[in-house]
Amino acid sequence: MASIISINNLSKTFRGADGLNVHALEDISLDVQQGEFVSLIGPSGCGKSTLLRIIADLVQASSGAITVNGKSPEAARKDRDYGFVFQSPTLYEWRTVIKNVQLPLEIMKYSREKRDARAREMLKLVELSDFENKYPWQLSGGMQQRVSIARALAFEPNILLMDEPFGALDEMTRERMNNELLNIWGALGGMTVIFVTHSITEAVYLSSRVVVMSPRPGRISEIIDIDLPRPRGAETRDLDNFFHLTNRVRHALRHGVGSGLGIGE
Amino acid sequence: MSDTLKLTSHPVSDLAPVYSKTADLSAEPRTLDRDLIAVVTIFLIAVTYHIQNPLMQFNTQFGSAFRNATLQPVMAVGLVIAAAALIGKPRTLRNNPLKTGATIILILYILFVVLAILFDFNLSGAIFGIDQTVFVERLNETSPLAPLEQALSLTTLFVYPAYLAVILLWQPWTRLDVYRKSLRKQSAALIVAVIVLVLWEGLINVFRIQEFLLPRPSVIGGTFAETYPRLVSAGWNTFQNAFWGFVVGCGAGMLTGIFAARFTAFSKAMLPVAVAINAIPIIALAPIFNNWFGALNPVSKIAIVAMLTYFPAMISTVRGLTSVDVLSLELMKSYAASQWDIFRKLRLPNALPYIFSALKVATTLSMIGAIVSEYFGGATTGLGYRIRDDAGLFKYPEAWSAILIAALFGIMFYMLVSAVERALMSWHVSFREK
Numbered sequence: 001m002a003s004i005i006s007i008n009n010l011s012k013t014f015r016g017a018d019g020l021n022v023h024a025l026e027d028i029s030l031d032v033q034q035g036e037f038v039s040l041i042g043p044s045g046c047g048k049s050t051l052l053r054i055i056a057d058l059v060q061a062s063s064g065a066i067t068v069n070g071k072s073p074e075a076a077r078k079d080r081d082y083g084f085v086f087q088s089p090t091l092y093e094w095r096t097v098i099k100n101v102q103l104p105l106e107i108m109k110y111s112r113e114k115r116d117a118r119a120r121e122m123l124k125l126v127e128l129s130d131f132e133n134k135y136p137w138q139l140s141g142g143m144q145q146r147v148s149i150a151r152a153l154a155f156e157p158n159i160l161l162m163d164e165p166f167g168a169l170d171e172m173t174r175e176r177m178n179n180e181l182l183n184i185w186g187a188l189g190g191m192t193v194i195f196v197t198h199s200i201t202e203a204v205y206l207s208s209r210v211v212v213m214s215p216r217p218g219r220i221s222e223i224i225d226i227d228l229p230r231p232r233g234a235e236t237r238d239l240d241n242f243f244h245l246t247n248r249v250r251h252a253l254r255h256g257v258g259s260g261l262g263i264g265e
Numbered sequence: 266m267s268d269t270l271k272l273t274s275h276p277v278s279d280l281a282p283v284y285s286k287t288a289d290l291s292a293e294p295r296t297l298d299r300d301l302i303a304v305v306t307i308f309l310i311a312v313t314y315h316i317q318n319p320l321m322q323f324n325t326q327f328g329s330a331f332r333n334a335t336l337q338p339v340m341a342v343g344l345v346i347a348a349a350a351l352i353g354k355p356r357t358l359r360n361n362p363l364k365t366g367a368t369i370i371l372i373l374y375i376l377f378v379v380l381a382i383l384f385d386f387n388l389s390g391a392i393f394g395i396d397q398t399v400f401v402e403r404l405n406e407t408s409p410l411a412p413l414e415q416a417l418s419l420t421t422l423f424v425y426p427a428y429l430a431v432i433l434l435w436q437p438w439t440r441l442d443v444y445r446k447s448l449r450k451q452s453a454a455l456i457v458a459v460i461v462l463v464l465w466e467g468l469i470n471v472f473r474i475q476e477f478l479l480p481r482p483s484v485i486g487g488t489f490a491e492t493y494p495r496l497v498s499a500g501w502n503t504f505q506n507a508f509w510g511f512v513v514g515c516g517a518g519m520l521t522g523i524f525a526a527r528f529t530a531f532s533k534a535m536l537p538v539a540v541a542i543n544a545i546p547i548i549a550l551a552p553i554f555n556n557w558f559g560a561l562n563p564v565s566k567i568a569i570v571a572m573l574t575y576f577p578a579m580i581s582t583v584r585g586l587t588s589v590d591v592l593s594l595e596l597m598k599s600y601a602a603s604q605w606d607i608f609r610k611l612r613l614p615n616a617l618p619y620i621f622s623a624l625k626v627a628t629t630l631s632m633i634g635a636i637v638s639e640y641f642g643g644a645t646t647g648l649g650y651r652i653r654d655d656a657g658l659f660k661y662p663e664a665w666s667a668i669l670i671a672a673l674f675g676i677m678f679y680m681l682v683s684a685v686e687r688a689l690m691s692w693h694v695s696f697r698e699k
Contacts, residue, residue: 107603108600
């Protein structure tokens, strides 16, 4: 298996509003293999979103080495190697659903026929074919986020970066979205997903590995392999191993907060 | 719920309420837009009918209101646009012989008036062998009155079917519930308007207020009915100054706004200067502009209007282009989009609501500028001149009538810009129903 994302001793320091340096990330090392589904989980301020943004080249690391698809994050961004799904759907309100999905394709100079075909295919994948001519405000929050996933996948990136995409949804919708995301991931085959979340059950249910992070300074406190069988479904949540793994993540989080504070002193 | 299950097999909890809300959006819009378009079309048919034949243009009051040579082609083009909006997409006509027939009749009438007004070729005149130059000249003793009358009767045979065609396309009888609803919604404003007019009329009678202080609305109305042909022409002359000043001022404002938003160093240097310039009461420059460009030269008026409208257009453009949601920008960055793509696909659509609110303010400003700048001297054919002159001669009802026309032109200008806004940003939150 090829390593898709490789991070070595990466640190990120922000200069805060009061002029003091804030250590958002310290000494992060992580290797992500092709086709993996990796969740980053941790309390607020642990730098999980910052790490995702560094991979996406939306933020630059202060020190350390990182490669995405074997290149610098900037080169990977310019080669359009990843799709990004934000916390809020970030749909352009002046575009219909299908036009929103076509936005990256327009920028990447796809032909009109290819744009139409790709966008329809993606909307079918997220089961929104009936809504292609609606405007974003005519859809519910969950549907909007599905459009945003369709948009991120439209140009066939081999990496999908997701920053708490279902954080704003209610529990019922979120579980359904989790299933749909797994279906899409399974259908596309071989795509690597980095998924930032607050939710322990979501992380365990979706991932092949869960990276538990601790705050102040943000660092990786534990990496937990999730060996639950796939395909996963409602019955997965009833497995003993599921309870066991969520407990392990919970303990790691608790432990991480304690040790994190200790190191900070 | 059973409703949504028919449409999609997806067993979803968050779909149902939204879908039922979106379902009726495909139906006919429940606003008065279409009625306004139909009324405007009827009005423009009447206008074009009156100006295509000198018997109507010079012998009737309504016709003589549109004698202004530059106003006539605008009316003809306006009719083409209004009728196109009324007819709508051709596919709505399919399987509807009544509407198809009405459309054909309306298009034939429009062809006739467009030929007559824009290309000085009157078809009915050609049929009766009248020299085409007669149609564009004032009536005199050598005018061939009898053939002109024949030509007019032929046109009249055309114009009534055209009215009927508009009614058939409009179908106001199917929209009674819309009228009832908007009447209920607007009833408070209507009642207030009526009360104000009644009080105005009544109190002036009761307190015996002199006419030169404030005429009664009925007197103003009577004077308006008498003098409107001259006022429409004067209003049109002034409106043209307002319009071109608006185009120059807002155009320059948007262009420099784009430039300032792109090059922040430029805007940092220029914005304080622009703010300082805007602090000048620009109308005070009117006598100086008269000196620069000549009082009779419309450029002196256009320059005032352009300066008045420049600043709001510029500031709003800068604000609209720069107040872009951070995530939307990051999305563009994640696509490695070019600056040009970011401008075209994100900043510009994002700025449209800001720009249009400035443009709507600018319509009012431009009418004010065009009228007031005429107070300081200029061509005697304008509305500002009329108001000043009538007021100076104690002809106050006339002056008020001129003000009424100015208001009508201002409202028309505002509605025109609103219509463009609606066409360009129907997606915007202000146009969503409910």
